[in-house]
Amino acid sequence: MTDPAKQPLRRTNPDADDVGYNPTANPTFDAVLAARLSRRDFVLGSLGTGAMAVFGGVSLAGCAGSGGGTVGGTSETLLGFKAVSKGLADAVVVPEGYSVSVICALGDPLTAATPAYNNDGTDTDFESRFGDHHDGMEYFGLSAAGAPDPNSGERALIGMNHEATTNPDPAGPSYFIHANGGTTTLPRPAAEVDKEMALHGISMFEIRKTAGKFAYVRDSAFNFRIHQQTPVDLYGPARGHGLVMTKHSTGGTQTRGTLNNCGTGRTPWGTLLSGEENWAGYFTRSATDNAARGNDKSVTSLNRYGRAQGAASRHGWETGGSDDKYQRWNIGKTGVSADGTDDYRNELNTMGYIVEVDPYDRTRTARKRTALGRFAHEAAAFSVATAGRPLAIYQGDDARNEYIYKWVSAANWDAADANAADRLAVGDKYLDSGKLYVARFNADGSGDWLELTITAPAIAGYATYAFADQADVCVNARLAGDALGATRMDRPEWSGVNRTNGEVYITLTNNSNRRLNPTGSQVAPDAANPRVYTDTKAGGSTSTGNVNGHIIRIRDTGGEPAATTFTWDVYLFGAESGASASVNLSGLTADQDFSSPDGLVFSRATNICWIQTDDGAYTDVTNCMMLAALPGSVGDGGAVAVTDTGVTTQRGKLPTAETLKRFLVGPVGCEITGVCEAPDGKTLFINIQHPGETTAIANIGDPSLYTSHWPGSTGYGAGGASARPRSATIAITRDNGGRVGT
Numbered sequence: 001m002t003d004p005a006k007q008p009l010r011r012t013n014p015d016a017d018d019v020g021y022n023p024t025a026n027p028t029f030d031a032v033l034a035a036r037l038s039r040r041d042f043v044l045g046s047l048g049t050g051a052m053a054v055f056g057g058v059s060l061a062g063c064a065g066s067g068g069g070t071v072g073g074t075s076e077t078l079l080g081f082k083a084v085s086k087g088l089a090d091a092v093v094v095p096e097g098y099s100v101s102v103i104c105a106l107g108d109p110l111t112a113a114t115p116a117y118n119n120d121g122t123d124t125d126f127e128s129r130f131g132d133h134h135d136g137m138e139y140f141g142l143s144a145a146g147a148p149d150p151n152s153g154e155r156a157l158i159g160m161n162h163e164a165t166t167n168p169d170p171a172g173p174s175y176f177i178h179a180n181g182g183t184t185t186l187p188r189p190a191a192e193v194d195k196e197m198a199l200h201g202i203s204m205f206e207i208r209k210t211a212g213k214f215a216y217v218r219d220s221a222f223n224f225r226i227h228q229q230t231p232v233d234l235y236g237p238a239r240g241h242g243l244v245m246t247k248h249s250t251g252g253t254q255t256r257g258t259l260n261n262c263g264t265g266r267t268p269w270g271t272l273l274s275g276e277e278n279w280a281g282y283f284t285r286s287a288t289d290n291a292a293r294g295n296d297k298s299v300t301s302l303n304r305y306g307r308a309q310g311a312a313s314r315h316g317w318e319t320g321g322s323d324d325k326y327q328r329w330n331i332g333k334t335g336v337s338a339d340g341t342d343d344y345r346n347e348l349n350t351m352g353y354i355v356e357v358d359p360y361d362r363t364r365t366a367r368k369r370t371a372l373g374r375f376a377h378e379a380a381a382f383s384v385a386t387a388g389r390p391l392a393i394y395q396g397d398d399a400r401n402e403y404i405y406k407w408v409s410a411a412n413w414d415a416a417d418a419n420a421a422d423r424l425a426v427g428d429k430y431l432d433s434g435k436l437y438v439a440r441f442n443a444d445g446s447g448d449w450l451e452l453t454i455t456a457p458a459i460a461g462y463a464t465y466a467f468a469d470q471a472d473v474c475v476n477a478r479l480a481g482d483a484l485g486a487t488r489m490d491r492p493e494w495s496g497v498n499r500t501n502g503e504v505y506i507t508l509t510n511n512s513n514r515r516l517n518p519t520g521s522q523v524a525p526d527a528a529n530p531r532v533y534t535d536t537k538a539g540g541s542t543s544t545g546n547v548n549g550h551i552i553r554i555r556d557t558g559g560e561p562a563a564t565t566f567t568w569d570v571y572l573f574g575a576e577s578g579a580s581a582s583v584n585l586s587g588l589t590a591d592q593d594f595s596s597p598d599g600l601v602f603s604r605a606t607n608i609c610w611i612q613t614d615d616g617a618y619t620d621v622t623n624c625m626m627l628a629a630l631p632g633s634v635g636d637g638g639a640v641a642v643t644d645t646g647v648t649t650q651r652g653k654l655p656t657a658e659t660l661k662r663f664l665v666g667p668v669g670c671e672i673t674g675v676c677e678a679p680d681g682k683t684l685f686i687n688i689q690h691p692g693e694t695t696a697i698a699n700i701g702d703p704s705l706y707t708s709h710w711p712g713s714t715g716y717g718a719g720g721a722s723a724r725p726r727s728a729t730i731a732i733t734r735d736n737g738g739r740v741g742t
Contacts, residue, residue, distance in 0.1 A: 131162030263379030275377030396492025605681025692725030
C-alpha cells in the first residue's frame, strides 16, 4: 500500500446522497420522443419573512385559516394554519400560533456522569453523548412504571438515527467537533477518528412531559447509544454465509456498529427499524485490489456498490492507526485466506441493511435483517397490520437510478405479537422469512413487483454476476434488480403509508442523471420519472435533470400486501412556483412550492402527510422546509403530457390551498428530516440536521464567518450568538393546546 503520510484527504463524491452506480441499460418504459429542452429562469421576488417562533417559549398570535376538513368530529380543521413564507433566516420559522423548543442537540450528555457539552471542539466521550446529523426517529411510549405503553403521552423513548458528520468539500474531518476544524491530510489522528466514529449510529433516549412540555431525561436508565464499536448481530439468509465472514467474525454472524443511518420505521410489535444509507463511501480499497482478488465476482459486486479499486474513503478512518477498529475500513484483500477470515475484504457486505433495535431493553444486541436486502436504505414503511394477512415493508434505495423494493413476510400478522415480551424474537418471525420484490413501473399506470429469488431464471442465469444462493441475492439485491429489469428511479428516499387506505408514498428526491439524449450513466425520462429540465439559480449557475424531484404513490392490487401488481401515479411534482407548466406540473403556488422531497411521514393522529426537504436547488431563495399535505388516492387525477420531454405520465389531483401548504422553514444550510409525534398529536418532534453546513473549514476559527449559529443563537447550550451550529431535535406545539397541523 502507498504510504498515507500527508496525502491530501479526498472524497470521491462531495454529496454522498447524490451517487449513482447503476450501469445497466434497464428500460425505463417506452422509447421517449426527442424534444427540445426549454431553458428557464426563475423570477426572484421579494422574500416574506413569515412568523418567527423564537426558542424559549415565545408565543405567536393565533391566526385562523381555511382547511380541508375536521378531525375526529371536533372543530379542528386540518391544515387550518396560515402558510409560512419561504425565507433565508437563520431560524426555525413556524406558523402563527405555534411554538418551538429544543429538546436535545449534538453532544448533549446521555448519562449523569458525562459533562455538559462545551461546543468548542474539546469535548470527548461521544459514545455517551448524542451523535451528529439527527435524522429519522420514532416514538415509543412508556407507562409511569416504565413499561411499554404505545398510548402514553407523558413519558416515552425516542429512537433516533445519526446519519453522518458535517464535513466540507473537499476535506474530510467533522470540522465543528474538532477544536481547529480537524486534520485534512492523511493519516488522520486517532483521537479525531474516534470522535467521528462515535458520532455515527443511533441514540435511544427518554423524554418526559413536565409542566406541559417535553424534555429529555439525561440520567435515564433507558438511554443508550449504538456506535461503530457496538456489537450488532447478522440475521436472515446471510447469517453465517461466506460473504459476511471477516477477521472480526470468522463465523459470519456479527459485525460492529451501524453506519450512515437515515430513515426509520416502527414495527407493529414496538421495535425500531433503522436504515443504513450511504455506508459504502466510508471504506477504501487499494488501486490493485482487483488483481489481489483474482478479478473474481466480488469485484463486480464492489463496483456495483460504488467501491471500485482505488476508491478513497470519506473520512480516512482507516489511517487512524494499526488497531483493528481502524483497519476494518480497508476492504482490500490483504490476507491469504480463501474465505476472508484474516482481513476485511468482506466487511462491506456487513453494511447496508435494515437494523432492528429493541428500544425498551438496552441489553439486547441489535439485529441486521439481511432478508430485506442490501442497498442504500431509507425508511421502512409498514403496510397496515391486519390479522391473518402478511406484513409488507416498502423501501427505497437512495441513489441515482436505483430501485424501489417491497418485503412481504411469510408469516401472517398475529395481533398477540404486538405485546410479546421478546420483541426481537417477533422480529425473527416477520423479518427473516418472506419474499423480497423490486418494482417495475409501466407507462399505463400499472406496475409489477418482481420477486428477487434465486429460482428466477433471469437471476439464476444472470451473465453479469453468478448468484450462488438466496443469501447472495439478498446481499447483492441491486444486481438482482438489474437482472430482472427493474425501473431505475430518481433517488427513492423515504416511504410512508396512508393509514386510511394503505397506499404507499415514496419521495424521489432528484436526479442529475436524467437527460433527453442520455450518454454514459445517464437515463432518459419515462412515465414514472417524466421530467428533464434546466434550473437557473440566482447568479446564473444551472442544474439539469429532474432537479426538484417528485413523490410517487402506489396502490397494491386489491389492497393486498402480498399483491404482485399495483397501480401508481405521481402525487406531487416538486417545482418553483414560477416554473413553466411543463416543470410545475402540480401547479404549485408560492405557499406550496418546494424542491427535493426527502422525509415523508403520515401522522397517526391526523393522517396529515408531512413532507420534508433536503435541497440544494432552491436554496438561493429559501432554506429547507416541511410541508403539510392531505393525501388523496391513486387515480384521483389523470394522464398528462409533459411537453418538454414528450412523455405521458400519471398525475394525481392538483393540490389546493386547503390540501397543501408550507408549515416550517429551517435555519441556514440545514436539512429538515425525521418526524414523530406524541399519540395525541399535540407535540411534533422534528430534526434539524447540519445547520451551517455551508461554512468553510478555513473559517472554523472565526465564528463571525459561520453561516449559522443555530441553535445557540436561540439561547440553547454553550456559545450563545457565536456558537458552533449543531444538529438538534425540536418539539412543536400549538399555543392553544390543539393538535399540530390544525
